[in-house]
Amino acid sequence: MRHSLYSTTTLRLWTLKGEKRLYELLAEMGLPLVQCRQKYCGMDISLRNELQSLLESKAEKYGLDNLLFASFSTSQGFRSKFSAMDYVYATLALLETTDKEKTPTDAFLDVTDGLTISKLVVMEKGLECSKQQLEAIYRQMQTFLDMNQVISAGPFLYATVIEGTPDARFFAAPHCLSLLARFTLRAHVAVSRSKKSRSLPLIITTPDVRSPEPNTCLVCGIPPTSEESPRNFFGKAFEQAANKTGSKAELEFFDTNIIRLSVDDRSKFFDALISLLS
Template identity: 50%
Template sequence: MLIKDFKRDFYDNLQRQRVLVLVAFDVDALCACKVLQYLFHCDQVVYTVVPVDGLQGLEQAYLENAEGIRHVVLINCGAMVDIVELLQPEEHVRFYICDSHRPVDIHNFYNAIQVKLLMREDELSAIPSYDEVFRDDDEDSNHSGDESDDPDSGYKKKRFDDESILRRQERRRWNEERVRILFDYSKFTSYGTSVALVMFESAWKLSKDTNSLLWLAIVGVTDQYVHFKTPRDKYMEDVIALQSHVSRHNQRGSDGESLLSINCSRISFEEELHLNLFRHWTLFDSICHSMPIACKLRLWTLKGQKRLHEFLAEMGLPIAQCKQQFSAMDMALKSEVKSRMQQYMNKYGLENQDIVLPSFTMQFGYRNLLCATDYVLACAATLESMDSSKLQTDNFLLASDILQRSNPEKTDAALEAAKVQQRSLMSQVQSSLDMHQIISAGPFLYVFVQEGTADSRFFSQPLSLIRLARFTLQAHCSVTRNKKAQSLPLVLGAPLSLEEGTCLVIGIPPLDTDDERKNFFGKAFEQAAESTNMTVKCNGFDSFIIEMRVEDRSKFFDALISILQ
């Protein structure tokens, strides 16, 4: 059931109760969790937070922590499955689902007692009506009618009831129509509004919003854009909504100066350079590892590197300045980088959206200026850390500390880890292109990260795998002569466990559907597995990422080709 009043239907119910909060392993979910924790601290609500990395982890976390729990909050997990069927809770347990994954399972939507949805109502308009998918009458028996003795034959003769036959035929037609409706409803997966933004707006309605909570909402919205979950138009809508809150919390005087103390966190809206981590890197490296410019200039090639040198020279940026830390560059050059890039971008086939991104920056004191994209990449690198000495829970807590800005050293270490990830992405894309590993299978493109590749370990995690798949597809479309490439989706595989012989497979939609960002691979993977009787795992909360055995890969792809043709 959809919650209409956040305070009455959700927040008031949790007062003086112990609450279990299950949080998915992504940046948006982490930000939403931080907002909810702040609200709980304000009203002294007792709670337990448990991070979960998939459906199996969700079941395990609930079983281990369900004792004495009456209220469970699920953040970015649980919406796409029948949560009551999955967890088999006691009747008194209530689930509150704040999840951006779509489509929402119909059982969650129509369960008026145990399941409450914290979502925007306008994003659930496509759900089928109750009468189309549920039927209250009992199934008719196969045979019905009167039985009478036949005095001539000496045995009983059954007369079929014509009305019963008609009812069974109508029931069969209704079931067929129900299957069609549910297939049409669930064939595409997509994402709704950031859960961090939903939580922040709820805090605002409770008059408990702060500048720090606003920053968490900004990071959550940016995370959706960085990981290609929402199109640019949706991102801009959310940015415009956030901008009014930024103006309210960061008021400026008549001279344009902020009225906040220098020791307070200050958020500013501006057109940021669309370059990854450029404030904490060299300008040259940042350009080379930023997908839009790297793909347009083909910076993995010698010719592309030459064009970049020409671009920098024409802008009047000395290469020696560009290859030192951005913070150490000449102040006059730093202040003019954006305007100079916009001045000469058309000559090099670049567009304004390749150069700038409307976004926000946050500054605490005189130092530590960070943009929202930097925070997203730093937190994502921390959540998917390859440090084998740390548990996933440790990574979750460390990412939480980074969002709290309590330890600049941890933030700096996370930014360095993010740079390592960016280098690995670029290196893998270059390798795939140089070795011509991206192959057309007819209805889609596919490529596999080779086992034993130096950086393959990074791509056993979903967030890195999503960014790699998108970077690979965009880079391929920029170099290929195949005019149909823009309309072809990509399937990418990466090794998961060499000991168990398993791999991760992800499918992403083609570039020419960027305005919608709807993904059909979840249903396609499911049908391919059913047609081959293969065992594949969709343990994560994104159905377009599955786990399978390497030896079954060719058979699975043959089935996938036949389904998508």
């Protein structure tokens, strides 16, 4: 629950008050901390069987109405169950591995192995990698908020992962960077005193430590939390800003709202974005 986007931002778990509310929730559910700190498969079976009903009974009080959702699951023998969401997170983590010895081809082959029911050990490895990603995202999001590093540029908010940040190796990948952006924006809106923050999109930049080219960064833009449509206008805006300023930009990602940019061009690129989106 600590590293889930929904529960983290709803309970504001990066604050002392939010941490206290989490412990209160667990106490009211009758879950000992010793059990909560174990892997799910290692918990007492009686607690596991009652967990869903316990969560449902306390969800409304803590504003967690959407904590549970319908899904599919699979299991083999007495091994842990895997939900469809587990597969999504594990697969993406395997594809965006931080292991420098693995090529993109190796990562893809790991994913194909992990989708085979007889090789659940690969999927378990993917889940562990996913947990590391989420922990890194949580730490960076907390840093952004604690250091007031989410800044308003007028038509949008922006935040920058500082060069040399230990977790930057995770964020130099499209999916993980997008997750960081979503976590950061929702958390910022949850604590911001400005009502306008709900209507502002967010742009995050991070050093592209995985790129063979030096002095490059990734730029990711996401729509405001008040925007219910899945449309994302940043792809076109990034392209126009790059063309207008002559910035050295690579628009090679599947998601057009993510680009690779020369750090030297970042300032003028952002100035052009402010002009375009104002």
